[in-house]
Amino acid sequence: MVTYIVRRLVTAALILLGASFLVYLLTAASGDPLAEFRASSAPNKQQLMDSRSALLDLDTPAPVRYFKWLGGAAQCLVPFTGSCNLGKNIAGQPITDALGHALIQTLTLVTGAAVLAILVGITLGIITALRQYSTLDYGVTFMAFLFFSLPIFWVAVLLKEFGAIGFNNFLRNPEIPLPVSLGVGAVLGAVAVIVAGGDARRKALTGAIVFAAVAAVLIYFSVTQWFKTPGLGPVVIAIAGVGIAFAVTLLTAGLRNRKALQSALIAVGVGLVLYFVVQPLLNQATFLMVVLLAVAAVLIGMVIGYFMGGYDRGQSMRAAAITSFLVGFLIVLDRFMQAWPAYFNNSRVRGRPIATIGAGTPNIEGDFWILGLDSFTHLILPTTALILISLAGYTRFTRASMLEIMNMDYIRTARAKGLTERTVVMRHAFRNALIPVATIVAFDIGGLIGGAVITETVFSVRGMGFLFLDGILHVDPNPVMGVFICVAITAMAFNLIADLAYSALDPRVRVKA
Amino acid sequence: MSQPSQQDEIMAEEAGLRQEAAGIEPVSEARGLSQGQIVRKRFLGHSGAIVGLVVFAVIFVMAFTSVGYAGIPGWWKYTHEAVSPLVNDGAPTASLWPLAWGEHPFGQDRIGRDLFAMTMRGAQQSITIMVVIGLIAGLVGVVVGALSGYFRGWMEAVLMRLTDVIIIVPALLLAAVMAQLAGRRDEGSWFASFASSNGVLALGIFLGLISWVGLARLMRGEFLTLREREFVDAARISGASNARIIFKHILPNAVGVLIVNVTLTMSAAILTETALSYLGVGVKSPDTSLGLLISQNQEAFATRPWLFWFPGLFIVLICLSINFIGDGLRDAFDPRQKKFNAKKAKDADAAIPEKTPVAALDSRADDGRTAGGDRGA
Numbered sequence: 001m002v003t004y005i006v007r008r009l010v011t012a013a014l015i016l017l018g019a020s021f022l023v024y025l026l027t028a029a030s031g032d033p034l035a036e037f038r039a040s041s042a043p044n045k046q047q048l049m050d051s052r053s054a055l056l057d058l059d060t061p062a063p064v065r066y067f068k069w070l071g072g073a074a075q076c077l078v079p080f081t082g083s084c085n086l087g088k089n090i091a092g093q094p095i096t097d098a099l100g101h102a103l104i105q106t107l108t109l110v111t112g113a114a115v116l117a118i119l120v121g122i123t124l125g126i127i128t129a130l131r132q133y134s135t136l137d138y139g140v141t142f143m144a145f146l147f148f149s150l151p152i153f154w155v156a157v158l159l160k161e162f163g164a165i166g167f168n169n170f171l172r173n174p175e176i177p178l179p180v181s182l183g184v185g186a187v188l189g190a191v192a193v194i195v196a197g198g199d200a201r202r203k204a205l206t207g208a209i210v211f212a213a214v215a216a217v218l219i220y221f222s223v224t225q226w227f228k229t230p231g232l233g234p235v236v237i238a239i240a241g242v243g244i245a246f247a248v249t250l251l252t253a254g255l256r257n258r259k260a261l262q263s264a265l266i267a268v269g270v271g272l273v274l275y276f277v278v279q280p281l282l283n284q285a286t287f288l289m290v291v292l293l294a295v296a297a298v299l300i301g302m303v304i305g306y307f308m309g310g311y312d313r314g315q316s317m318r319a320a321a322i323t324s325f326l327v328g329f330l331i332v333l334d335r336f337m338q339a340w341p342a343y344f345n346n347s348r349v350r351g352r353p354i355a356t357i358g359a360g361t362p363n364i365e366g367d368f369w370i371l372g373l374d375s376f377t378h379l380i381l382p383t384t385a386l387i388l389i390s391l392a393g394y395t396r397f398t399r400a401s402m403l404e405i406m407n408m409d410y411i412r413t414a415r416a417k418g419l420t421e422r423t424v425v426m427r428h429a430f431r432n433a434l435i436p437v438a439t440i441v442a443f444d445i446g447g448l449i450g451g452a453v454i455t456e457t458v459f460s461v462r463g464m465g466f467l468f469l470d471g472i473l474h475v476d477p478n479p480v481m482g483v484f485i486c487v488a489i490t491a492m493a494f495n496l497i498a499d500l501a502y503s504a505l506d507p508r509v510r511v512k513a
Numbered sequence: 514m515s516q517p518s519q520q521d522e523i524m525a526e527e528a529g530l531r532q533e534a535a536g537i538e539p540v541s542e543a544r545g546l547s548q549g550q551i552v553r554k555r556f557l558g559h560s561g562a563i564v565g566l567v568v569f570a571v572i573f574v575m576a577f578t579s580v581g582y583a584g585i586p587g588w589w590k591y592t593h594e595a596v597s598p599l600v601n602d603g604a605p606t607a608s609l610w611p612l613a614w615g616e617h618p619f620g621q622d623r624i625g626r627d628l629f630a631m632t633m634r635g636a637q638q639s640i641t642i643m644v645v646i647g648l649i650a651g652l653v654g655v656v657v658g659a660l661s662g663y664f665r666g667w668m669e670a671v672l673m674r675l676t677d678v679i680i681i682v683p684a685l686l687l688a689a690v691m692a693q694l695a696g697r698r699d700e701g702s703w704f705a706s707f708a709s710s711n712g713v714l715a716l717g718i719f720l721g722l723i724s725w726v727g728l729a730r731l732m733r734g735e736f737l738t739l740r741e742r743e744f745v746d747a748a749r750i751s752g753a754s755n756a757r758i759i760f761k762h763i764l765p766n767a768v769g770v771l772i773v774n775v776t777l778t779m780s781a782a783i784l785t786e787t788a789l790s791y792l793g794v795g796v797k798s799p800d801t802s803l804g805l806l807i808s809q810n811q812e813a814f815a816t817r818p819w820l821f822w823f824p825g826l827f828i829v830l831i832c833l834s835i836n837f838i839g840d841g842l843r844d845a846f847d848p849r850q851k852k853f854n855a856k857k858a859k860d861a862d863a864a865i866p867e868k869t870p871v872a873a874l875d876s877r878a879d880d881g882r883t884a885g886g887d888r889g890a
Contacts, residue, residue, distance in 0.1 A: 019678045030690040149832035154825040157811045472689045488681045
């Protein structure tokens with residue numbers, strides 16, 4: 001095992017050296033960094049050219065410059081000295097600073113998108129695998145191919161037009177005409193008919209209920225101007241919480257496990273009591289406090305489950321913990337909604353909350369909730385675009401993996417033992433289907449740092465991709481190298497992690513030393 | 514006498530085949546058909562793939578005949594560069610009801626160029642690039658994968674490390690370098706003159722030269738498993754040369770994986786080309802491409818939305834049809850394909866299949882129908 005890792009690391013280092021040399025030469029050969037001065041008619045033209053030549057060290061041939069750069073970059077490998085030198089960009093800013101800034105921007109952009117795409121993609125993949133060749137399966141397959149074929153810059157422009165400009169116009173006077181409410185209700189009802197399982201009568205009933213509920217809620221929103229002062233309130237949280245409790249119990253323990261269901265319902269009750277207790281606390285919230293509250297919610301749930309016990313204490317604890325986490329999420333969501341009017345009327349936002357460019361409103365001031373809403377409104381469009389295009393891969397892959405697992409002998413054995421379908425799917429199939437998915441996820445996380453060049457360009461987020469493209473367009477090797485090194489190292493590290501994880505998760509796979 | 518004859522064994526095997534696992538339908542379409550016939554039958558039974566094929570053929574014919582190609586004039590009256598007076602302020606004249614084509618079916622841009630001609634020209638470029646990338650990536654990928662998978666040893670080590678290096682060098686950078694080189698017409702190197710006169714072809718070749726890496730890895734994997742098989746040993750013992758073993762014995766067995774993945778590489782290549790053109794390092798003006806059209810016209814979305822809709826629609830259509838064709842090919846080539854159905858598996862206790870269905874059950878549409886009818890429990 002150790003030999004294997006060492007061998008992989010040595011190979012990776014050699015590949016990195018070769019590739020970085022290639023990248024440096026290519027960037028240096030990609031154009032003339034002095035081009036903008038050559039055409040200019042400024043009186044101090046020669047001086048400007050000289051200063052840039054000196055800054056970029058253009059008198060030295062590119063291969064030699066690479067080794068100079070490598071000498072500086074090698075200092076980064078020595079820990080705790082702080083003498084990391086990746087050179088300066090064309091404006092004279094050290095690359096290490098620029099990289100740090102860009103990395104934060106990129107991570108805030110891609111993390112949410114990646115997590116959501118993975119969760120939704122895996123869920124869809126599992127469901128479509130279980131309902132193979134149903135209308136739902138065909139629909140999701142078609143959507144997956146469609147999203148797969150969408151150019152992201154096209155999606156981004158559409159989102160800007162309809163998601164931002166259109167929605168902001170709507171928010172100015174949030175009234176939904178009656179036909180629209182009914183139409184949205186009908187569409188969602190039709191979706192529910194497709195998604196719902198069972199015979200035709202049950203499907204029709206589900207569709208009717210969804211149609212009625214959606215249409216009623218939209219009419220209610222329109223009448224009460226909900227979008228101006230959104231909020232959930234304890235009643236909605238209670239109803240949604242009971243629903244969550246049933247759903248979570250169904251998935252983790254099965255509704256026949258009464259103790260687990262009771263634990264989840266008690267967790268919802270405790271959450272409702274705490275809703276009133278934590279409101280004053282949440283007014284002074286910080287990021288750390290919200291994280292601690294989330295941890296506390298999970299712990300409370302586990303304690304409830306522990307004392308409820310039942311024939312399988314673990315199941316009760318799991319059900320209650322997940323339920324209380326989700327109820328806690330609802331409470332935080334409610335608090336964000338309470339802050340919405342203040343954000344909406346902020347002098348910097350001026351009633352047009354959904355932003356089309358940037359990663360935050362410049363010079364905005366406010367508490368945790370206002371700032372959180374600000375990044376939310378800026379991130380929602382690029383995140384949606386990224387989710388749309390990366391969803392398809394996860395869905396297809398999970399579906400294929402799940403189908404393969406469902407053909408395995410041990411699944412038939414599990415069925416033959418008389419286990420419920422829930423246990424077979426959740427315990428035996430789902431976990432094993434996730435093994436190949438886990439490696440894909442590791443690959444993708446490795447690639448995330450590179451940022452999404454096109455998404456960042458369209459939405460003017462100054463992240464890693466932007467830095468990279470900017471470096472290329474200005475024939476400036478140092479930022480290009482900085483981004484490349486970060487991306488390549490993370491990608492290789494995660495490749496290694498993916499391989500190791502595969503052999504750890506699947507005992508049939510062994511790494512060769 | 515008590516030894517079971519071969520005949521008995523075969524019969525036992527067939528009996529075993531008949532009692533397939535719960536929910537898994539037996540694939541018994543193979544009787545008396547060659548590999549090619551089976552694949553063709555499966556592919557033609559895949560409705561998504563057939564629709565994709567038809568859509569792609571229509572786009573292909575339309576793109577290459579309408580505005581002409583390589584100096585041959587087409588049937589459409591405008592070219593992508595010709596400027597004509599604005600009709601109806603440039604709005605599209607095509608309408609579905611009454612069905613009419615009009616003077617400028619997709620509308621015109623601000624200075625009066627015909628969008629239909631420009632879109633068709635862009636579709637030509639995209640398809641050209643796609644085919645070039647598919648050919649080059651397929652060729653290089655097969656050679657590299659075959660050599661490293663078949664010969665192993667130092668050849669594998671060198672080629673695979675080369676693959677690793679190329680995988681991590683970003684395509685965007687290479688495209689930028691390439692665009693820069695193509696821009697230097699005045700320097701007069703053979704490459705620059707070639708690239709400036711055949712911009713799209715050069716871009717395609719260049720992208721092809723970097724997108725073979727995934728294919729090479731896949732082909733290596735195929736060769737690694739296939740070279741250990743008995744038929745390869747048999748060929749070697751009967752004195753076949755390495756080249757003959759690679760091309761006549763192993764490659765035909767790996768061709769399914771190859772074709773499917775070349776198709777998928779091609780669909781990804783279209784998006785890469787449009788993205789590069791969008792970022793300004795792909796196809797350059799005055800020539801046009803679908804990505805470039807979107808990039809030029811995205812600011813005009815509020816005033817002239819059709820300039821944005823039609824090129825995007827064609828990107829999606831081409832890419833979607835290629836993806837469906839690839840999906841159909843994958844289903845057609847996968848020999849281990851089995852149909853699993855969770856619902857049927859649950860009901861299988863009640864209804865064990867009594868006879869092996871003779872007809873091909875492989876097309877998806879067919880299967881959906883027979884699943885309910887044949888053995889609904």
